[in-house]
Amino acid sequence: MSERYQLGDCSCLRLRKMARRVTQLYDQIMAPAGLSVTQFGLLAHAWFLKDVSVSELGEHLVMDPSTVTRNLRPLVDRGWVELKVSARDRRQREVHLTKAGATVLGEARPYWVEAQRQLRDMLGDQRATLLNDALDTALDRLLPA
Amino acid sequence: MSERYQLGDCSCLRLRKMARRVTQLYDQIMAPAGLSVTQFGLLAHAWFLKDVSVSELGEHLVMDPSTVTRNLRPLVDRGWVELKVSARDRRQREVHLTKAGATVLGEARPYWVEAQRQLRDMLGDQRATLLNDALDTALDRLLPA
DNA sequence: TCGAGATACATGTATATGCATGTATTCTGC
DNA sequence: GCAGAATACATGCATATACATGTATCTCGA
Numbered sequence: 001m002s003e004r005y006q007l008g009d010c011s012c013l014r015l016r017k018m019a020r021r022v023t024q025l026y027d028q029i030m031a032p033a034g035l036s037v038t039q040f041g042l043l044a045h046a047w048f049l050k051d052v053s054v055s056e057l058g059e060h061l062v063m064d065p066s067t068v069t070r071n072l073r074p075l076v077d078r079g080w081v082e083l084k085v086s087a088r089d090r091r092q093r094e095v096h097l098t099k100a101g102a103t104v105l106g107e108a109r110p111y112w113v114e115a116q117r118q119l120r121d122m123l124g125d126q127r128a129t130l131l132n133d134a135l136d137t138a139l140d141r142l143l144p145a
Numbered sequence: 146m147s148e149r150y151q152l153g154d155c156s157c158l159r160l161r162k163m164a165r166r167v168t169q170l171y172d173q174i175m176a177p178a179g180l181s182v183t184q185f186g187l188l189a190h191a192w193f194l195k196d197v198s199v200s201e202l203g204e205h206l207v208m209d210p211s212t213v214t215r216n217l218r219p220l221v222d223r224g225w226v227e228l229k230v231s232a233r234d235r236r237q238r239e240v241h242l243t244k245a246g247a248t249v250l251g252e253a254r255p256y257w258v259e260a261q262r263q264l265r266d267m268l269g270d271q272r273a274t275l276l277n278d279a280l281d282t283a284l285d286r287l288l289p290a
Numbered sequence: 291t292c293g294a295g296a297t298a299c300a301t302g303t304a305t306a307t308g309c310a311t312g313t314a315t316t317c318t319g320c
Numbered sequence: 321g322c323a324g325a326a327t328a329c330a331t332g333c334a335t336a337t338a339c340a341t342g343t344a345t346c347t348c349g350a
Contacts, residue, residue: 007193010257011264011273012171013186014280017207019157019164021287024338026157038306041158048152054329062162064308069330071306091315091328112155119156122286127279128156134272134279135159141267142166169308183336199299209338214300216336228299236298236345 022119029115033108040112042071043105046081046097053092054083062143080104167264174260178253185257187216188250191226191242198237199228207288225249 007013026037035043045060046052052060058068072095075081080101086092097105120128152158171182180188190205191197197205203213217240220226225246231237242250265273 007186007189009277010182010186010261011277011280012167012182012260013206014277014284015160015164015167016183016186018280018284018287019160020337021207021284022157022160025287027338036305037155037157038161041152041155041161044152055327061158062166063306065329066309066331067307074305086328089316089328093329115157116155123283124286127282127286131279131283132154132156132159134276135156135163137272138268138276139159139163139166141269141272142163142170165307172308181335200297208336210299211301211339212337219335231298234298234346238299 025119026112026115029118030108030111033104033111035104035108037112037115038071039075040105040108042068042075043080043097043101043108046095047102047105051094051096053086053094055092057095062139075101170264171257171260174263175253175256178249178256180249180253182257182260183216184220185250185253187213187220188225188242188246188253191240192247192250196231196239196241198231198239200237202240207284220246 023037030037030040033040041061042057045057049057049060054068054072055065057063058065061068063071072081072083076083078100080098082096082098083093084096086094123131168182175182175185178185186206187202190202194202194205199213199217200210202208203210206213208216217226217228221228223245225243227241227243228238229241231239268276
C-alpha cells in the first residue's frame with residue numbers, strides 16, 4: 001500500500017484488491033484441475049451440505065441466489081452437479097453432486113491444499129492466521145443472525 | 146463462520162465472501178450517486194494519478210490491464226473519462242478524468258464516506274482497524290516489489 | 291537503419307456478480 | 321377451499337474479472 005491519499009483508507013477497495021490477487025493465485029495453481037476456486041467452493045459445499053437448496057447454498061457462500069444459479073450452470077453442463085425439484089417444496093431445487101462431480105472434487109483437492117500452502121507461505125503463519133481471524137470476526141458482524 | 150469442516154480454512158473463499166458482502170454494502174449506499182464502488186475507485190485513481198496509463202492503473206488496483214480497459218468502458222461511454230494516446234509512447238493510453246467525471250466523483254464522495262462510516266460502525270473501530278492492517282500487510286507480501 | 295523481439299493495449303471467450311422482474315408454487319386468513 | 325400475499329428460483333440486463341491472442345508500436349542489436 002504505497003498510496004498516501006485517502007483512498008488507501010477504503011476497506012472495500014482493499015478487500016477487492018486482496019480478493020483479486022488471492023483469487024488469481026488460487027486459480028493459477030488450481031488450473032490443472034480444471035476448476036476455478038469459485039467452482040471448487042460450490043462443489044465442496046454441495047458435497048458437504050447434502051441436498052442443499054439454491055438459496056441455502058447462497059447463504060453459506062454470501063452469494064445472491066441468482067448468482068448461485070448462474071455459477072452452477074457450467075458445473076451442470078459438465079455433468080458434475082444436478083438440480084432436482086425438491087419433493088417437499090417444488091419451488092426449491094436441490095443441488096446434488098454427481099459421481100463425476102465427486103471425482104473431480106477429489107482430484108482438485110490437492111491443488112486447493114497446495115494453493116493454501118503457498119499463500120500461507122507467502123504471508124507467514126502468524127499473518128495468515130491473523131488475517132483469517134480478522135475476516136472471520138468481521139464477517140460475523142456483517143451477516144444476519 | 147459456522148462451518149466446521151475444512152472449507153472454513155480457505156482464505157480465498159473467506160476473502161471472496163467478505164468482498165462480496167462489503168461490496169454489496171458499499172454499492173447499495175453509493176447507488177444514489179450512480180456509481181459502483183469499482184467505478185468510484187477507477188475515477189478516484191484517475192483523478193489522483195494524473196495521466197496514468199491503463200497498465201499502471203491496473204498495477205495500482207491489482208487488476209488485469211484488460212479488466213481495466215473494460216471497466217473503463219462505461220465511464221468513457223458516460224463521458225467521465227477519456228483515453229488519449231500518449232505523446233511519448235503511442236502504444237499507451239492515458240486515462241484522463243473529464244470535468245463531468247470530476248463532478249460525478251465529487252458528488253459520489255459523501256456516499257463513499259458514509260459507506261465507510263457504516264462499515265466501521267458495524268465492525269467496531271478496533272476490528273475495522275485490525276482488518277485493514279491485516280489486509281495491508283498481507284497485500285504487501287503478495288505484490289511484486 | 292532495419293528487423294527481431296518486447297511491450298501496451300484491444301478483443302474473443304468464459305465465468306462471476308447482483309438487482310429487478312417474471313413465473314411457478316406455497317402459505318395464510320377468511 | 322380460495323384469493324391474495326409471500327417465497328424460490330429463473331432470466332434480462334449491466335457490469336466485473338482474467339487469460340489467450342491479435343495488432344500497433346517501440347527498442348535494441350547487427
